[in-house]
Amino acid sequence: MSEVRRLLPRPDIQSSATSVERLTERGFDHALSRISTMTSEDIIEEVSASGIKGRGGAAFPTGLKWSSVYKALGSEKYVVMNADESELGTFKDRVLLEQDPLGPLVGLLIAAHCVGARKAFCYIRGEYGEVEQNLADALEMLRMTGWVGPHSVEVEIRRGAGAYIAGEETALFNSIEGKRPEPRVKPPFPTQKGLWGSPTLIQNVETLANIAILFAHDVKWFKEYGTQDTAGTKLVALSGHIRRPGVYEVPFGTALTDILQKADLGGSITSGRSLGAVLLGGAAGTFLGPKEVENASLDYPSLNKAGASIGSGAMMVFDDTVDLSWVLTRMARFFAEESCGQCVPCRIGTRRILEIAESGNLRTRSQDLRELGQAMRDASICGLGQTAPVALLSVLDRPELMHD
Numbered sequence: 001m002s003e004v005r006r007l008l009p010r011p012d013i014q015s016s017a018t019s020v021e022r023l024t025e026r027g028f029d030h031a032l033s034r035i036s037t038m039t040s041e042d043i044i045e046e047v048s049a050s051g052i053k054g055r056g057g058a059a060f061p062t063g064l065k066w067s068s069v070y071k072a073l074g075s076e077k078y079v080v081m082n083a084d085e086s087e088l089g090t091f092k093d094r095v096l097l098e099q100d101p102l103g104p105l106v107g108l109l110i111a112a113h114c115v116g117a118r119k120a121f122c123y124i125r126g127e128y129g130e131v132e133q134n135l136a137d138a139l140e141m142l143r144m145t146g147w148v149g150p151h152s153v154e155v156e157i158r159r160g161a162g163a164y165i166a167g168e169e170t171a172l173f174n175s176i177e178g179k180r181p182e183p184r185v186k187p188p189f190p191t192q193k194g195l196w197g198s199p200t201l202i203q204n205v206e207t208l209a210n211i212a213i214l215f216a217h218d219v220k221w222f223k224e225y226g227t228q229d230t231a232g233t234k235l236v237a238l239s240g241h242i243r244r245p246g247v248y249e250v251p252f253g254t255a256l257t258d259i260l261q262k263a264d265l266g267g268s269i270t271s272g273r274s275l276g277a278v279l280l281g282g283a284a285g286t287f288l289g290p291k292e293v294e295n296a297s298l299d300y301p302s303l304n305k306a307g308a309s310i311g312s313g314a315m316m317v318f319d320d321t322v323d324l325s326w327v328l329t330r331m332a333r334f335f336a337e338e339s340c341g342q343c344v345p346c347r348i349g350t351r352r353i354l355e356i357a358e359s360g361n362l363r364t365r366s367q368d369l370r371e372l373g374q375a376m377r378d379a380s381i382c383g384l385g386q387t388a389p390v391a392l393l394s395v396l397d398r399p400e401l402m403h404d
């Protein structure tokens, strides 16, 4: 399977990314007109029928989330686009917002219309200056055409300040509210109590872009690509020892070897070396060895079988010369620095893992690391602490990937 272009605009589309012409060429004005005549129940039914799952990492069914926010009681409701994107090796939302900001924005407007929100936020990673300008230009155009404004939905852009934890949904709400970006204890979930205690729908940029193309077409069109389990396409961010690093859009079900080797995708491992390992899904992802990569495809059941998940779609490629204990030490430092420190298992656990990694004793202390990992998974408040040991444990489970 080769690259397809649905979420990312086709090369023959020449109009400016934030223009009225682009809105029409991509079918997004049609999408907005179409949903303005639909009931919320019908919109939710279409989203559910498409099978779209969240692209921010957890793959939660989007229709279910919309239904929950729609049904929640509250005089105010909010929708949020999560463009914090600070996961290691993940840069697909940046590319999407640079090339086609109208897709995610139109998805956000559809979401707001559906759940009954009059206010929406775009929360952008602090370093994404160009993205902010692009979004601001796109919003200005949507304001002039009447899709954004006091009589429809007001949209506000907020910039993060460089903390990975601010991408966690409840930490992000605290940040928007002007507080420290510390995750809240769940439940209550954002669908019931999110921003300022009101029901809030938060979605990843790519999820919202999927919503826009779904309503620009229909469920049948949407399902032309993908697998029985997961319809549609996925953006993957390829980095590391790969000839053609970058963001590619591929159908769910594409073989991982195709993504790494096809000439119009990754194009093979650099400098004629062999594959050592792939870290799939970012910092909280799983290392897969060459044999597992050969047998797996980009869909949830196939990767579940290999004990992995797609996560955000990051694929970091390491050739067979790379010492993974060095990589794991860098990752351990990342988590120790990014833990917000609010709960003990994560604050102390990430430090202990870093100490063990720095002492060069990963293999000999594997039992201690497993126990630490279990405690962090069981007792941390949020996904950062719960998943910080996952990549490390995936290497301990595959000792053949370590060279020492």
Ligand SMILES: Cc1cc2nc3c(=O)[nH]c(=O)nc-3n(C[C@H](O)[C@H](O)[C@H](O)COP(=O)(O)O)c2cc1C
Residues within 6 Å of the ligand: 053, 054, 055, 056, 057, 058, 059, 060, 082, 083, 084, 085, 086, 087, 164, 165, 166, 167, 168, 169, 170, 202, 203, 204, 205, 207, 208, 382, 383, 384
């Ligand atoms: C530490 C941490 C960082 C996260 N960062 C992001 C992020 O940058 N972007 C994102 O969409 N989701 C991120 N998430 C997941 C969000 O909490 C949330 O589940 C997601 O935005 C929901 O959108 P989706 O259903 O469309 O995937 C992060 C989660 C954790 C635990």
Ligand code: SF4
Residues within 6 Å of the ligand: 165, 182, 183, 338, 339, 340, 341, 342, 343, 344, 346, 347, 380, 381, 382, 383, 384, 385, 386
């Ligand atoms: S798990 Fe870590 S990042 Fe999450 S709340 Fe606890 S200390 Fe903070």
